[in-house]
Amino acid sequence: MLVVAVALVAPSGQVLMQRRPQEAMHGGLWEFPGGKLEAGETPREAAVREIKEELGLVIEPGDLHAVGFAEARLEATPDAGGQGAQASGRPIVILLHACTRWRGEARALEGAQIDWYRPEALAGLEMPPLDYPLAKALLRDLPGLASGI
Numbered sequence: 001m002l003v004v005a006v007a008l009v010a011p012s013g014q015v016l017m018q019r020r021p022q023e024a025m026h027g028g029l030w031e032f033p034g035g036k037l038e039a040g041e042t043p044r045e046a047a048v049r050e051i052k053e054e055l056g057l058v059i060e061p062g063d064l065h066a067v068g069f070a071e072a073r074l075e076a077t078p079d080a081g082g083q084g085a086q087a088s089g090r091p092i093v094i095l096l097h098a099c100t101r102w103r104g105e106a107r108a109l110e111g112a113q114i115d116w117y118r119p120e121a122l123a124g125l126e127m128p129p130l131d132y133p134l135a136k137a138l139l140r141d142l143p144g145l146a147s148g149i
């Protein structure tokens with residue numbers, strides 16, 4: 001499963017995070033906006049679509065800077081095909097991008113809540129496990145982003 005996530009970085013340096021709906025997987029946790037790639041989409045195309053759907057913002061594919069990725073296996077699930085439980089769960093890869101330019105005012109169209117956080121505060125949020133290394137990679141890249149590199 002390939003997932004794209006976007007760190008929107010405001011001129012103040014604050015980063016937009018969204019809270020997953022209570023009933024979803026990882027319900028109530030804070031995450032970077034984004035979602036699964038649909039068939040035929042590149043990660044940047046998926047990012048543009050998800051940011052529009054979730055926040056109502058327009059971003060340009062060329063304004064997305066690759067920050068890093070994180071990978072894991074989702075928990076093993078019982079095999080519906082009847083051959084017993086799968087030995088290991090499905091792989092998940094999350095590709096994090098940063099973006100400092102967008103059009104519009106962010107609204108929580110799909111998430112339970114959105115808020116802006118200082119980058120140093122991200123590690124203190126309750127997030128899905130893969131978001132901790134992603135937040136660390138973002139922190140590492142932010143100085144370059146601010147100076148337009």
Ligand SMILES: Nc1nc2c([nH]c(=O)n2[C@H]2C[C@H](O)[C@@H](COP(=O)(O)OP(=O)(O)OP(=O)(O)O)O2)c(=O)[nH]1
Nearest residue numbers: 003004005025026031032033034035036128130131
């Ligand atoms: N968007 C996002 N998803 C994350 C993050 N961290 C993390 O573990 N995930 C996981 C949660 C989900 O298993 C998966 C993303 O799936 P999703 O349910 O948000 O994707 P989607 O918007 O395409 O949802 P849907 O159409 O299937 O309802 O990635 C993150 O920072 N952002």
